[in-house]
Ligand SMILES: Cc1cc2nc3c(=O)[nH]c(=O)nc-3n(C[C@H](O)[C@H](O)[C@H](O)COP(=O)(O)OP(=O)(O)OC[C@H]3O[C@@H](n4cnc5c(N)ncnc54)[C@H](O)[C@@H]3O)c2cc1C
Ligand code: SF4
């Protein structure tokens with residue numbers, strides 16, 4: 104039965120009509136393309152009048168297919184699908200072809216643009232004939248949510264959802280939630296005490312009836328899709344019975360093994376083999392670090408076990424796999440610091456009094472290893488001069504091309520703390536001073552007033568090789584002061600390297616598990632950089648905070664809240680529509696070669712041993728179509744993108760290519776269309 | 780055919796998530812480029828069946844463009860690597876049959892790279908213009924067989940490469 108196709112070519116005001124002869128194309132389509140019953144052009148197809156026109160035609164003319172030539176399907180596919188539905192046509196029998204973004208907006212020559220638009224319309228008309236009615240699939244949204252990462256962004260998301268009455272599983276890989284913010288003394292630009300604003304949120308999350316806290320735990324595996332993800336979490340063994348422990352801390356006190364704390368104290372202080380990372384840790388349940396515990400080393404000690412009043416120490420505890428089901432996932436895994444040793448000329452690791460920014464955070468933290476006293480590595484000398492080097496590993500093509508965004512402000516914060524606590528001179532070596540958030544520039548002005556010195560230039564070297572008596576025993580910072588155009592040497596006692604924010608080591612791997620991708624650097628890719636900054640290309644997976652790109656605390660919090668709002672919206676709605684674009688295998692014709700089995704990144708294809716054929720698990724298939732292209736027997740169909748449809752589209756797009764040869768005869772037979 | 784400037788006809792298979800959006804972005808940013816690529820949207824570059832490419836050549840395309848997300852950024856995790864393998868194989872095979880390399884190109888363009896995609900299209904159109912028409916569609920009988928033979932080789936190759944126990 105021949106189809107009755109309606110073709111609608113949009114002017115988009117002058118956006119399309121200005122470069123493409125829309126009236127002529129509409130007329131041409133009506134006269135020259137088979138099965139076109141109605142062909143019209145209209146000022147604004149997407150307007151309610153335009154939609155009405157389509158709806159009326161479908162009803163009056165009994166159209167069976169609709170082609171719209173207008174803007175990108177990413178903009179208005181839904182609009183025109185809805186119009187078709189309203190008129191009782193299956194929405195998947197419509198094709199929107201893009202003659203604006205892909206044509207009128209980008210081509211100079213009117214006749215060439217018109218020819219291209221004509222080809223695109225022709226392609227759509229050929230394609231649409233083969234489109235098949237599809238039923239959108241709906242799935243229930245599980246109201247529980249998984250939040251990965253318990254830094255400030257993840258905490259914010261957790262609390263927003265929990266307060267709204269929804270259950271949250273918060274997974275944090277370290278023994279306590281809190282993230283990097285827990286390590287800071289003060290936060291710019293207001294200089295609030297970091298712990299004072301962070302720890303209440305931590306304990307709230309720890310005590311919330313709607314929050315299941317899984318610390319010292321990591322994501323093992325994710326399956327399923329939006330609305331109903333199945334997640335496996337690995338709860339690493341703490342060697343402590345979580346429920347029995349009261350958090351009294353006697354075990355920590357009595358543990359004889361002291362080790363360098365490279366995590367929370369950034370190597371500036373020690374901890375025990377059994378430890379809580381910091382006094383306000385949530386949960387207040389210690390963990391045994393099996394790599395440093397004497398028992399695990401040589402089967403001696405067990406002091407903690409003997410002294411624990413509740414018998415909570417369990418040396419034989421094993422990792423536990425916990426299965427949970429959630430409707431949505433929020434990833435908030437934050438950042439990791441740049442390894443300053445990668446820039447050997449700055450001397451970190453070789454010159455004792457060169458510090459990383461995180462080391463300095465601990466050094467000036469009132470709760471840190473020196474109780475906030477700013478002293479050099481010898482533990483007593485107060486520095487008389489300090490150099491702060493900006494952009495270490497940022498804005499540097501050898502390391503990271505991007506600006507880490509927060510280092511200028513953190514440098515100013517350090518400057519303020521040093522000037523407040525000591526009489527030292529503070530120099531900032533900056534390339535550009537970037538203070539473009541609320542109250543940031545004011546903070547910079549304030550530091551100018553407080554006497555911090557600013558040298559504009561990129562530091563070339565930090566050395567202890569003195570050339571002059573005044574440089575003896577000092578660290579010399581070599582830098583071209585670009586404002587006066589001269590190489591200068593600045594002898595100082597201490598150097599702080601403002602290292603870049605980098606993506607977590609396992610960002611890509613975690614992204615892969617959750618089905619989202621990273622930029623070249625390793626920051627998670629948002630669905631749209633401006634208009635959809637916390638959603639990702641995978642429905643039901645959201646990102647928040649610095650794992651999406653460097654940012655400060657306010658922006659991380661805003662994203663945490665935004666991601667929570669998006670999830671709450673989905674939960675409230677209760678159901679999500681998923682596009683029925685999935686693959687299916689004609690099991691009668693499948694030869695059982697298993698080629699497709701390895702093609703699918705979601706393991707959506709199973710092999711049925713009895714029949715020796717493969718089958719697509721619809722719920723897992725995301726519709727990429729790779730298996731469809733790979734099946735040598737051509738027996739996999741990709742819904743809405745099947746071979747017939749695409750072959751027809753190619754044929755339509757090249758309608759003019761074969762004209763001169765005038766051999767219009769049996770083209771379709773030339774390449775045997777492997778069964779769609 | 781006419782002696783005017785030769786305007787090649789190119790079929791472009793663009794993945795829905797990155798490169799199609801890059802073309803959208805080129806549009807909203809009004810980055811002018813050559814009008815020779817007729818875009819066919821596929822969900823992923825991994826969907827591009829070698830027979831799509833053959834079909835396009837057999838119907839008179841002078842060149843075929845395949846565009847997808849950057850390696851590591853495919854919306855379906857890693858399917859563009861599969862596209863890449865197929866592409867190289869296809870290009871080799873086509874070359875053996877006398878089709879110049881420039882007539883089949885693979886371009887990575889993220890959704891933010893409208894400019895890069897436009898430049899790649901311009902470059903490709905220039906190169907194909909230099910080569911002139913492919914003219915495979917000229918002789919139907921013979922090429923029909925050639926294409927069939929090609930397809931068979933490609934499929935065989937794929938099978939050999941892709942079955943990993
Ligand atoms: C020296 C310095 C000073 C700064 N000072 C300020 C300041 O004063 N004011 C300000 O606004 N900003 C400041 N910042 C920026 C601030 O650190 C970030 O904005 C903030 O930490 C972002 O929070 P987050 O939650 O995104 O990430 P994070 O704080 O990094 O938290 C991420 C959490 O996720 C966990 N995690 C990571 N991977 C996994 C995984 N695979 N599974 C489970 N859990 C995981 C981590 O253990 C961590 O707890 C400073 C940065 C630096 C370098
Ligand atoms: S590739 Fe095709 S024939 Fe081989 S197992 Fe999969 S569906 Fe069956």
Ligand code: SF4
Nearest residue numbers: 703724725727728730
């Ligand atoms: S189309 Fe095939 S390869 Fe792609 S997700 Fe579905 S089953 Fe897997």
Ligand code: FES
Nearest residue numbers: 794823847848853
């Ligand atoms: S989705 Fe773009 S290449 Fe796979």
